[in-house]
Amino acid sequence: MTAPTPPGKQLIAKAVPKRSMIFYPRTTAEWSYSYMVAASAGVVFLARFLTDGPIAAVFFTIPALVGFFFRRPSMPMIAVIFVTYFLFAPGLVPTFDSNTLRIRLGHFDPMNMILASAVLIYLFAQYRLFALNERAMPNDNPHVTKADTDPHLRKIDGIPKGERIRLFFIACGCVVVAEIAWLAITEYYVEPALSNPIRLARPPGLENSMIPGSLPAPASRLLLLSLGIATFVFVTKMAFWYWRLRRLNPQEGTATIADMGWSENRREYLRNESRRARVQSKMNRDAP
Amino acid sequence: MLTRRGWWLLFIAVILTLFGVGLAAGWTSAIPVLGLSLLIGMAFEWCLFQSRVYSAVGRIRIERQLMQGGRPVPVIWAGMSASVRFSITLESPFRIPFAWIEDRIPAGFQNFTGAASFCGELIPYQPIVLEYTITPPLPGLLRFEGVTIRIADLAGLFFKRLFVRDACEFLVMPALRDEEGKHRSEKRINTLPPPGAHRLRRSGGGSELLDLRDYIPGDPPKTIAWKVSARRDKLITKEFENDVPVRCVVFLDTSDGMRVGPHWSTPIAKLADCAAAIAQAATAHRDLIGLTTFDESDFKILPPARTTTHKLRILRTMSESASLMPALPQLDIERLVKASLSVAGDVYPDLLDSKVNTLPKKMYWLPLSDQWWGWMVLPLIFAPAISAIVFFFFSNIANQFLQLVNRIAPNGLGWLFCLIAIMLLPFIGYQIWFWHGIRGFFSSRRIRTRERKQLGLVFAALDSSGPGTVERTIWDDHFVCVRANRFLTDHHVRLTPTLLDNKGRYRFRSPDKAEVLSSAMLHAFARARDNEMYVILADLVSLTLEEIQPIIKAIRTARARKHHVLVVVPWPDGLQKPVDIGGPRPLPPKPTLAQITRRSLESGFSNSFADMRRALAAAGATVVRIDKDEPVKMVLDKMDRLRGVRVRR
Numbered sequence: 045m046t047a048p049t050p051p052g053k054q055l056i057a058k059a060v061p062k063r064s065m066i067f068y069p070r071t072t073a074e075w076s077y078s079y080m081v082a083a084s085a086g087v088v089f090l091a092r093f094l095t096d097g098p099i100a101a102v103f104f105t106i107p108a109l110v111g112f113f114f115r116r117p118s119m120p121m122i123a124v125i126f127v128t129y130f131l132f133a134p135g136l137v138p139t140f141d142s143n144t145l146r147i148r149l150g151h152f153d154p155m156n157m158i159l160a161s162a163v164l165i166y167l168f169a170q171y172r173l174f175a176l177n178e179r180a181m182p183n184d185n186p187h188v189t190k191a192d193t194d195p196h197l198r199k200i201d202g203i204p205k206g207e208r209i210r211l212f213f214i215a216c217g218c219v220v221v222a223e224i225a226w227l228a229i230t231e232y233y234v235e236p237a238l239s240n241p242i243r244l245a246r247p248p249g250l251e252n253s254m255i256p257g258s259l260p261a262p263a264s265r266l267l268l269l270s271l272g273i274a275t276f277v278f279v280t281k282m283a284f285w286y287w288r289l290r291r292l293n294p295q296e297g298t299a300t301i302a303d304m305g306w307s308e309n310r311r312e313y314l315r316n317e318s319r320r321a322r323v324q325s326k327m328n329r330d331a332p
Numbered sequence: 333m334l335t336r337r338g339w340w341l342l343f344i345a346v347i348l349t350l351f352g353v354g355l356a357a358g359w360t361s362a363i364p365v366l367g368l369s370l371l372i373g374m375a376f377e378w379c380l381f382q383s384r385v386y387s388a389v390g391r392i393r394i395e396r397q398l399m400q401g402g403r404p405v406p407v408i409w410a411g412m413s414a415s416v417r418f419s420i421t422l423e424s425p426f427r428i429p430f431a432w433i434e435d436r437i438p439a440g441f442q443n444f445t446g447a448a449s450f451c452g453e454l455i456p457y458q459p460i461v462l463e464y465t466i467t468p469p470l471p472g473l474l475r476f477e478g479v480t481i482r483i484a485d486l487a488g489l490f491f492k493r494l495f496v497r498d499a500c501e502f503l504v505m506p507a508l509r510d511e512e513g514k515h516r517s518e519k520r521i522n523t524l525p526p527p528g529a530h531r532l533r534r535s536g537g538g539s540e541l542l543d544l545r546d547y548i549p550g551d552p553p554k555t556i557a558w559k560v561s562a563r564r565d566k567l568i569t570k571e572f573e574n575d576v577p578v579r580c581v582v583f584l585d586t587s588d589g590m591r592v593g594p595h596w597s598t599p600i601a602k603l604a605d606c607a608a609a610i611a612q613a614a615t616a617h618r619d620l621i622g623l624t625t626f627d628e629s630d631f632k633i634l635p636p637a638r639t640t641t642h643k644l645r646i647l648r649t650m651s652e653s654a655s656l657m658p659a660l661p662q663l664d665i666e667r668l669v670k671a672s673l674s675v676a677g678d679v680y681p682d683l684l685d686s687k688v689n690t691l692p693k694k695m696y697w698l699p700l701s702d703q704w705w706g707w708m709v710l711p712l713i714f715a716p717a718i719s720a721i722v723f724f725f726f727s728n729i730a731n732q733f734l735q736l737v738n739r740i741a742p743n744g745l746g747w748l749f750c751l752i753a754i755m756l757l758p759f760i761g762y763q764i765w766f767w768h769g770i771r772g773f774f775s776s777r778r779i780r781t782r783e784r785k786q787l788g789l790v791f792a793a794l795d796s797s798g799p800g801t802v803e804r805t806i807w808d809d810h811f812v813c814v815r816a817n818r819f820l821t822d823h824h825v826r827l828t829p830t831l832l833d834n835k836g837r838y839r840f841r842s843p844d845k846a847e848v849l850s851s852a853m854l855h856a857f858a859r860a861r862d863n864e865m866y867v868i869l870a871d872l873v874s875l876t877l878e879e880i881q882p883i884i885k886a887i888r889t890a891r892a893r894k895h896h897v898l899v900v901v902p903w904p905d906g907l908q909k910p911v912d913i914g915g916p917r918p919l920p921p922k923p924t925l926a927q928i929t930r931r932s933l934e935s936g937f938s939n940s941f942a943d944m945r946r947a948l949a950a951a952g953a954t955v956v957r958i959d960k961d962e963p964v965k966m967v968l969d970k971m972d973r974l975r976g977v978r979v980r981r
Contacts, residue, residue: 117337121344124370128348131362138359150361159362160369168373171337171487181432181484181491182335196482198430199451215369218376222368226361229353262354269353276375284382288687291389295680295793299688302792305799307692311699313803318702321807 066113067177072202077173080208081112084166091159092130100130111170115178120170124163151227157219164215176200225272234264242268333381338374338489345370374489381490385483387424388454394479394498395419395459407651408474410605411507413467415446419459420479420496428454432482433462436495436678438474439826440595441466470601471506471608471647473655475499475824477679495681501824503651506608509964540573578865578971579636580614581622581856582607583849584653585870588628589840590902591658595826599902602958603869604650606900609964610867611650615643619971624852625653628844631852635859657821658829658840665809665816667827669783672816675823676790689789696772696781700765712761719754781806791815843879845870850882853890863894867967869958873901873940877947884951891952896970899948899955900963901941908934 069078085108093101103126111119132138150156174180180198233245235258259267292300306313334342349371352364397404399415408414420433434449446464454460468474478497484490544557547567560568584607590600607623614621615638622636623646634646677684700706711718723730737750771777788805792798804811820827833839849870856866872880887897919931945955954970956963 118340121340124344124348124366128351128363128366131360131366132356147357147361153361156360156362156365160366163366164369164373167341167370168487171489174337175430175484175486175488180430180488181482184482184491184493196432196451198486204429204453214376215373218373219365219369221372222365225368225372226353226364229364230357262357265353265357266350269349273371280375280379280382284386287386291386293390293682296682296688298796299683299789299793302799302802303688303690303789306789306792306802307690309799310695310803313800314699314702314807316800317803317807320804322704324810 067115071176071200073200074173074176076203076208077169077176078112080169080211081108081166081173084162084169087162088127088159088166091155091162092127095155095159096130096134099136100127100134103130108166108170112173115174117171117174117178120167124167127159127163147230151230152223157216157223160219160222161215164218165211168211168215229265229268229272232268233261234259234267333378333490333492335484335488335491337487338491341370341489342374345374377485377487377489381483381485381492384426384428385492385494387426388422388428388481388483389494391422391424392479392481392494392496393421393423394496395421396476396498396500398474398502407503407505407648408468409505409508410468410471413465415463415465416448416476417461417463418479419461420450420454420481421459422454422456425456427456428483429486430484432484433460434480434482435462435464436477436480437464437466438476438595439824441468468504468596470504470596471604471651471654472504472596472601473651473824474502474504476501477823480678493681495679497679503648503655505647505651506605506612506654509609509612541570542573543571544568545571577638578614578617578619579622579861580610580619580865580867580967580971581624581636582610583852583866583868583870584623584625584650585845585849585868586625586627586653586656587840587842587845587871588658589838589842589871589874591656592829592831592840593826594828597905598654599871599904600656601654602902603900604654606958606963607867607869608647608650610967611643611646613964613968614971615640617971621646622856623649624856625649626845626848626852628842628848631848631855633852633855655824657824657826659817659821664830665813666780668813668816668820669780669787671825671827672819673783673787675820675825676787679823680790680793683790683793684786689786691782691785695785696778697769698772700768703768706768709761709764712757713765715757715761716754784812787812787816791819794819838874841874843875846872846875846879846882850886853883853886857886857889857893857895860893860895863896865967865971866890866895866897868897868899868953869902869963870899871902872899872944872948873937875944877943880944880947884947887948887951887953897953898963898967898970899953900958901944901955903957904937907937 069075085105088108089101089105092104104123107119107123107126110116111123130136175198177197179195181196183196231245232242234241235243237258345367347367348363349367352361352367356363396416396418398408399405399417400408400412405414416435418435422428430452431454432449432451433454437444437448444464444466447462448464450460450462452460466474477499478495481494481496483492483494544560545568547556547561547569551569555569555571557568557570584600584603586600590603591598593599611621611623618638620636620638621643623634625632632649634642634649683689700709734747734750737747772781784806785802788802791805792801795801805815829839831839849868853866853868868883872883890897919927923931941957948955954966956966
């Protein structure tokens with residue numbers, strides 16, 4: 045056996061004895077993630093400012109700052125909700141000027157892609173920062189009732205090499221895939237009455253919602269989205285289910301078979317147990 | 333798998349996506365793209381996390397070593413610090429960027445020094461080595477179950493806990509008593525027999541003169557005392573003392589009552605430590621030492637010997653005795669179930685996973701047909717059908733009945749009453765069926781069923797006993813009690829039992845051990861050679877005077893054969909010593925129930941001890957409490973007396 049891991053790398057995560065109310069990055073890792081958060085939040089701010097004006101930008105910034113400095117994990121989500129709201133209603137009140145043409149012409153819009161990438165990077169970087177200063181994983185000890193008794197923190201000297209680039213590419217990749225998915229959702233149409241219910245959408249101006257008996261466009265999009273999600277979930281679940289079966293240890297296998305057997309023959313076993321209990325009680329009664 | 337943070341983010345992503353795709357797409361396509369990006373990002377992270385977890389399952393190897401004196405050892409000594417060194421190696425191609433590794437430290441060692449946990453990245457085929465130091469105070473057993481590994485993604489959205497089982501046990505031998513073992517009495521040159529022997533006032537082959545007597549033909553000429561013979565004018569022969577070994581036999585009580593207590597503080601651990609000190613000191617003096625362990629049913633003998641191998645065998649037996657777990661069938665079953673489930677949750681999280689250990693809702697329903705009286709409800713439920721059969725097949729009887737009804741209640745009301753009466757019966761029957769069945773969903777019964785089902789499947793998996801064990805665990809209290817007790821014993825988990833029963837009697841008295849001890853003593857006397865030393869380390873205070881009569885008889889037999897008997901009894905921690913009590917201590921003016929109970933316990937225990945001491949002293953035995961090292965010193969002093977040396981101190 046080799047020598048113990050040097051103390052420098054043996055990072056014993058313990059409860060932070062006394063942390064200040066306002067977060068200030070101290071370690072290299074905290075600084076690195078803080079830079080990422082600031083950069084991505086800055087891009088979001090800029091994008092919102094240029095597109096929808098200062099109110100939309102400020103409404104994103106306030107919860108983002110609160111979340112950053114006061115370590116509130118709910119704040120990034122609120123910031124994203126604000127971003128969404130001001131995308132929907134730039135002037136605080138929705139304008140109700142829906143136009144289907146915008147959908148067909150709005151694919152791969154650079155501003156949208158930049159905004160979505162920045163929001164994604166902001167969220168992932170901010171939650172990585174929370175893993176350093178707030179909580180990295182839930183405390184699954186059932187005996188600990190107080191939430192912050194011993195928060196499990198991720199303690200690192202510096203972020204792993206290439207993580208920033210990886211995060212950037214993952215976020216951009218997700219946005220590209222999302223754009224492709226959005227394109228597929230809008231360019232295809234569900235018409236349940238036809239023998240081939242999924243077909244290409246008609247050109248702009250001849251949308252299917254105008255044809256009697258066909259599904260409205262939003263319903264068609266939701267149906268396609270649900271179909272896509274269901275397919276993805278089914279395939280990945282099946283893959284992981286098979287992987288899990290391959291990884292079962294003997295005790296898990298025994299337990300799984302026993303559980304199935306119990307589930308199928310529960311009433312029979314219950315009858316046996318009732319009989320056993322009756323005989324036992326009779327024996328106890330008859331015993332001197 | 334998802335953390336709370338993860339659930340919230342997924343919720344937001346789904347809402348944004350639905351809102352964007354369904355409604356807001358006409359305004360801007362940024363919202364659906366943002367929602368879909370979030371969803372796809374989470375799905376990607378989930379797939380990555382799942383892949384890492386599944387690739388790690390079953391591919392984490394643990395190597396554990398217990399080090400003492402700078403080298404790996406199979407057993408360790410009490411009172412000396414030992415290092416636990418373990419390494420974790422991930423043998424899968426995927427790295428785990430964030431893992432929390434924590435050793436499941438044996439109970440009673442919360443104050444260790446060193447690192448028992450690691451937080452960081454697990455890189456394939458790069459072992460993480462951790463080391464911490466523990467110091468077992470008394471003999472016993474160290475059981476290491478394995479290592480808990482918590483895996484999370486870097487953003488804290490997904491989480492999984494694994495337990496890598498690597499159960500290994502290390503025996504903790506009694507402390508080495510160097511100062512006692514090395515201690516030598518002041519040796520008088522040429523008057524002492526060689527170490528390990530003492531003088532016996534009987535003629536034998538020793539070197540000390542015992543007596544002079546007339547010469548008997550056949551006596552060896554070298555024994556003739558020539559000067560005395562010349563003076564008396566007849567042949568006088570010298571008789572020498574006999575040199576025989578000093579033998580000490582230790583009787584160690586291993587009954588259930590001795591095993592009860594917190595880790596490393598049980599009475600048996602203390603007595604074993606004391607007995608080990610005696611054994612080591614005796615061996616250092618080259619005296620013969622034997623050990624007899626006894627409980628309520630049987631005794632085991634290690635006959636006296638003086639070799640180092642024998643000493644180690646004795647110490648090992650004492651350690652094994654000290655690590656015995658009590659059988660606790662008297663415990664509250666629900667408490668036993670909860671404790672077992674807690675241990676199972678720590679050590680077998682894979683067997684409690686909802687994918688393996690399913691909890692279908694139907695299992696809470698209590699079927700009426702499983703009750704013998706449940707079949708009586710059936711006629712109520714089928715009352716309309718029975719009435720129709722009666723009407724059609726026994727029309728005469730039915731007509732007469734209807735006429736009777738019409739006569740009693742005219743104007744057709746009789747029909748109505750009949751109908752209501754017939755429909756009322758099934759209503760009552762269904763009510764009974766429903767309320768009987770739904771009781772299983774009520775809180776207490778539901779929790780009980782769920783816990784027992786989960787535990788039952790763990791037992792079924794561990795014993796490979798099939799699905800019947802699950803249902804038996806749910807319904808059979810006795811089975812649960814025995815099996816859960818065994819489960820806790822296997823994992824070396826000690827519960828604090830209720831020591832007194834409803835009538836205030838001590839639950840772990842074990843009166844049968846008196847007979848067994850008596851038999852063991854008589855067995856030892858039968859193989860004794862001369863006046864020997866018998867040290868009884870047993871809890872005799874909890875027995876009544878009538879119950880210790882066999883022991884008193886055995887002690888009298890021993891004394892009649894010139895043996896020495898010393899009885900050492902354990903004294904419970906925190907209980908006032910008889911010397912300190914000095915008569916009944918006054919209670920405060922307004923005593924609490926706890927104070928009254930404690931006072932009662934103290935006085936009751938002290939009185940029992942005094943009675944027992946008086947009875948055994950009358951039989952010729954010396955009774956001492958285990959308090960510091962006094963019993964050890966006393967035993968060694970007595971052995972010195974046997975050897976013919978002055979008292980040590």
